[in-house]
Amino acid sequence: MLKAVLLDIGGVLHEDGRALPGAVEAVARLQAAGLALRFVTNTSRKTGERVHAELRELGFAVEPAQIFTAPAAIKAHLRRHGLRPYLLIHADLDPEFADLASDAPDAVVLGDAAERLDYDRLDAAFQLLQRGAPLLTVGTNRYFRRDGALHLDAGPFVRALEYAAGIEAVVLGKPAEGFFRAVLADAEVSPEEALMVGDDVECDVAAARALGLEACLVRTGKYRDGDEARAPGADCEDDLASLVARRFGDGRAGRRGRGKGC
Template sequence: MEEVTMLKAVLLDISGVLTEDGEALPGALEAVARLQERDLTLRFLTNTSRRTSAKVCEDLQALGFDVAPAQVFTAPGAIRRYLARHRLCPYLLIHERLEPEFADLPSGQPDAVVLGDAEQRLDYAHLDEAFRLLLDGAPLLAVGTNRYFRQAGTLHLDAGPFVRALEYAAGVEAHVLGKPAGDFFHAVLEEAGVAPDEALMVGDDVECDVVAAMDVGLQACLVRSGKYCAGDEDKAPEARCEASLADLVEALLATR
């Protein structure tokens, strides 16, 4: 297959592809190790907004994955870099465990709203404060537009519905800095030194991982693990679809 022979990088979504509920998915450790034995650049991507970038890397290492901090790209990390570059002071509507990610930023009167999966903080008082800041002209910076995530075998609301609520109420459009934003994928590709058509994105979210990656020119594979639901592959008929990362790696390496 021509697209496989030119493959130089594999971008791996973490939750639902490598891990679920804090454990490595069957075959994931071996699959990553096999990719690392080949001349392929690996990057690990996540929109999670309940853990810092450092914690994400630490957790992967604890499970046995050979991952370096520079290989991990998170949506909150992208937001922190954006805030620092534009010298913005954020109103952080985020999970308490994520606060260290933004600890080095200046404090003061907020002039930007950062919205992630804040769990219990996504109450009326916090959303109303964010709404007032948006009316005053603060930009809305979002980790992503994911509608839900999977935990302990069930689906739960993610940050996306709350992003849409604030957009609707304040009449603004969020600047999404994680998946499915094209800028997020381009930043990863630029750091890895590969062109879009030389990289394969592997994810369990057909919209935010697979379709979004293909929209910016990447190859993509949907795995039937994590938040995958039957029929998702019909939304991205041009993408590969495999039962798991292990099955994908087996197929990829068989053609190299």
């Protein structure tokens, strides 16, 4: 029986600062159905506090403890292992790590750093990696959607540093199994009792399916025509509102079905 729903945020709940049509009502309906909701994101341009504030401003009834961000997972990892990070991150994310010591860094943290992803900073990260520092990253997302277009995400730069240094990054956000398991543990459900809804066919949907979760790909956000062919076994819906109307329209959690085009 379905007990929990994991919702990606950007491209599923909102886009370019506006809630997607019917998304606020869909989340409210899921809450009314008695499902445990968790909001999961790899965003590396916003602190967890800012993610929560924006969702509340858009009308989503979300509590801070329901939000799981990849940067927060990286911060917990740094503290757990006593690491001092060299931060190759977006300026807007600086407050998330402000209370960590970063002198004599012995780990590299890489996110979507935008204009900070210049040669000098990437080379400084490369020097640390050659000396044995681990490469920690939010995820391997290839791109994200903003202002109606796709833009480079952290993934291509992760691959570049892996290739140059001959190492493998530690991924602490989606699609890492550990990230999903931490969210499931917090919701106190097994993978078979959870549904993941996302717009990223690789990091959201395929990753969730590999772990045993039910998954639904929505045709909003970064979705591109034909993505459903890369997510065998997953449902597909036009948007979150369509999914919720089909599966929970009668107010009963756990009703199964498949969206069109799957």
